[in-house]
Amino acid sequence: MTGGDLLRVEGVGKTYPGVRANEDVSLTIAPGEIHALLGENGAGKSTLVKIIYGLVRPDEGRMLLNGQPYAPAAPREARARGVAMVFQHFSLFEALSVAENVALGMEDAPPMRELAARIRVVSEEYGLPLDPSRRVGDLSAGERQRVEIVRCLLQNPRLLIMDEPTSVLTPQEVKILFATLRKLAAEGTSILYISHKLEEIRALCDRATVLRRGRVVAECDPRECSAAQLAEMMVGQALSPTRRTVKAERGRIVLGVSDLSVPSPFAFGTALKDIRFTVARGEILGVAGVAGNGQDELLMALSGEIVTEPDRVRIDSRPAGDLGPDKRRAMGLVAAPEDRYGHAAAPDMTLTENAFLTGMVRRGLVSRGFVRWRAAREFARQIIADYDVRTPGPDVAARALSGGNLQKFLIGRELEQAPDVIVINQPTWGVDAAAAAAIRQAILNRAAEGAGVVVISQDLDELLEISDRFAVLNEGRLTRPRTTEGLTMEEIGLMMGGAHGMEVAHHAQA
Numbered sequence: 383m384t385g386g387d388l389l390r391v392e393g394v395g396k397t398y399p400g401v402r403a404n405e406d407v408s409l410t411i412a413p414g415e416i417h418a419l420l421g422e423n424g425a426g427k428s429t430l431v432k433i434i435y436g437l438v439r440p441d442e443g444r445m446l447l448n449g450q451p452y453a454p455a456a457p458r459e460a461r462a463r464g465v466a467m468v469f470q471h472f473s474l475f476e477a478l479s480v481a482e483n484v485a486l487g488m489e490d491a492p493p494m495r496e497l498a499a500r501i502r503v504v505s506e507e508y509g510l511p512l513d514p515s516r517r518v519g520d521l522s523a524g525e526r527q528r529v530e531i532v533r534c535l536l537q538n539p540r541l542l543i544m545d546e547p548t549s550v551l552t553p554q555e556v557k558i559l560f561a562t563l564r565k566l567a568a569e570g571t572s573i574l575y576i577s578h579k580l581e582e583i584r585a586l587c588d589r590a591t592v593l594r595r596g597r598v599v600a601e602c603d604p605r606e607c608s609a610a611q612l613a614e615m616m617v618g619q620a621l622s623p624t625r626r627t628v629k630a631e632r633g634r635i636v637l638g639v640s641d642l643s644v645p646s647p648f649a650f651g652t653a654l655k656d657i658r659f660t661v662a663r664g665e666i667l668g669v670a671g672v673a674g675n676g677q678d679e680l681l682m683a684l685s686g687e688i689v690t691e692p693d694r695v696r697i698d699s700r701p702a703g704d705l706g707p708d709k710r711r712a713m714g715l716v717a718a719p720e721d722r723y724g725h726a727a728a729p730d731m732t733l734t735e736n737a738f739l740t741g742m743v744r745r746g747l748v749s750r751g752f753v754r755w756r757a758a759r760e761f762a763r764q765i766i767a768d769y770d771v772r773t774p775g776p777d778v779a780a781r782a783l784s785g786g787n788l789q790k791f792l793i794g795r796e797l798e799q800a801p802d803v804i805v806i807n808q809p810t811w812g813v814d815a816a817a818a819a820a821i822r823q824a825i826l827n828r829a830a831e832g833a834g835v836v837v838i839s840q841d842l843d844e845l846l847e848i849s850d851r852f853a854v855l856n857e858g859r860l861t862r863p864r865t866t867e868g869l870t871m872e873e874i875g876l877m878m879g880g881a882h883g884m885e886v887a888h889h890a891q892a
């Protein structure tokens with residue numbers, strides 16, 4: 383039945399240099415349907431939704447919206463037809479208020495007071511309370527996402543596209559978001575939902591379309607499939623769980639942090655307060671916590687982007703707090719920040735150049751003042767092969783990789799430098815289930831070889847799977863690390879809620 387569909391995509395194709403990103407893709411979305419788009423990293427999900435939202439023009443195929451031809455040349459046209467999108471990366475101005483940000487995204491914004499009133503009404507109605515006068519810079523990641531969603535809802539969309547919306551949310555916020563999406567769907571709004579979190583898809587979505595290498599390979603009711611079956615459809619084969627090889631003996635301490643207090647370099651950042659912990663050879667310390675509680679600052683203070691007094695950070699017992707990133711790399715510490723566009727990678731540079739940027743010291747990619755390009759290229763090639771990075775080759779610009787494939791490349795770049803200390807923020811952010819398992823395995827392997835590892839992550843399951851000791855970062859303070867084994871979700875909840883109290887207790891004990 384064609385008449386009933388809200389959106390019909392027929393035979394859509396898109397080619398990038400060397401890559402068939404979409405090939406003969408067809409799907410339909412009914413009114414009020416929550417439709418999942420599944421696929422490995424680089425399968426073509428973002429390309430397809432960008433076509434639907436008017437950001438990318440397809441090379442072939444056609445689309446119908448409400449039975450009428452639909453070929454948006456720009457997002458403005460898509461929005462005018464009732465198609466809205468919430469991106470993975472927010473596009474908000476931190477110094478402006480919620481209402482000002484919403485106004486900026488609207489074609490015909492009403493006067494500010496009226497808009498503020500509408501924001502209040504819509505946000506309350508959908509269970510996403512927002513104060514229109516607050517500055518976006520003071521909001522948590524979850525609240526920022528609310529701003530983006532409410533901005534879309536004010537346009538009364540018929541189709542709402544969401545690209546990995548839960549990766550920045552706490553479990554409680556995920557619940558609230560799902561309730562909102564279900565309410566929207568019950569009212570007739572259709573939702574196209576991209577996520578790598580298969581359990582969430584099973585809980586939320588009515589239908590799923592699975593892409594593999596640009597093509598539709600399956601369509602199913604996700605509630606009737608197990609997460610493992612969904613993963614197999616995506617990959618085309620069964621997955622192997624991570625294995626912990628014989629646990630390495632806990633060796634001597636390779637990273638020591640004591641009384642580390644630093645202001646944030648960001649206008650709306652979080653200062654670190656009295657952080658102290660140690661990491662031994664062969665050990666993985668998991669640092670949990672909701673984004674915005676000092677994760678970026680902690681990574682920068684460890685990597686050398688923020689410098690302190692020498693004794694605050696010790697690498698292999700040698701003071702390193704006053705040293706910059708290159709000197710810390712030379713001492714054996716590598717770091718992978720969360721923000722892969724801009725912070726971790728230079729998007730317009732090739733993969734070879736990006737491999738060179740952080741690999742030059744430990745991989746010896748400079749000789750007598752000259753860059754050894756051939757060796758740098760070989761390093762990039764090795765990462766691409768070993769970490770299953772789907773790309774035509776090392777001369778491609780970082781920007782051209784799908785989000786998950788760039789993540790695999792950047793993690794590989796750090797792990798392949800024979801590090802003694804590894805610091806990673808959100809190692810598997812935006813990475814599909816199979817690749818996430820491979821990255822966790824690579825981290826476990828490095829630890830088994832004797833590296834000390836700090837993994838900062840918002841994914842509790844991930845931390846419980848790989849870390850030996852566990853701590854929570856809350857408003858810039860770190861709880862005392864404790865053994866992961868035997869830790870229950872209730873205890874973690876307490877650590878997350880009562881981090882300050884625990885910190886006081888730990889100082890009193892110390």
Ligand SMILES: Nc1ncnc2c1ncn2[C@@H]1O[C@H](COP(=O)(O)OP(=O)(O)OP(=O)(O)O)[C@@H](O)[C@H]1O
Pocket residue numbers: 398399401402403421422423424425426427428429430772773781782783784785786787812814
């Ligand atoms: N602007 C571009 N230039 C060149 N190639 C591109 C561009 N955008 C995407 N690609 C390629 O098209 C393919 C599909 O990418 P796409 O971003 O659609 O995948 P995805 O399924 O969204 O992946 P992920 O889950 O990692 O976000 C990838 O191989 C990617 O490298």
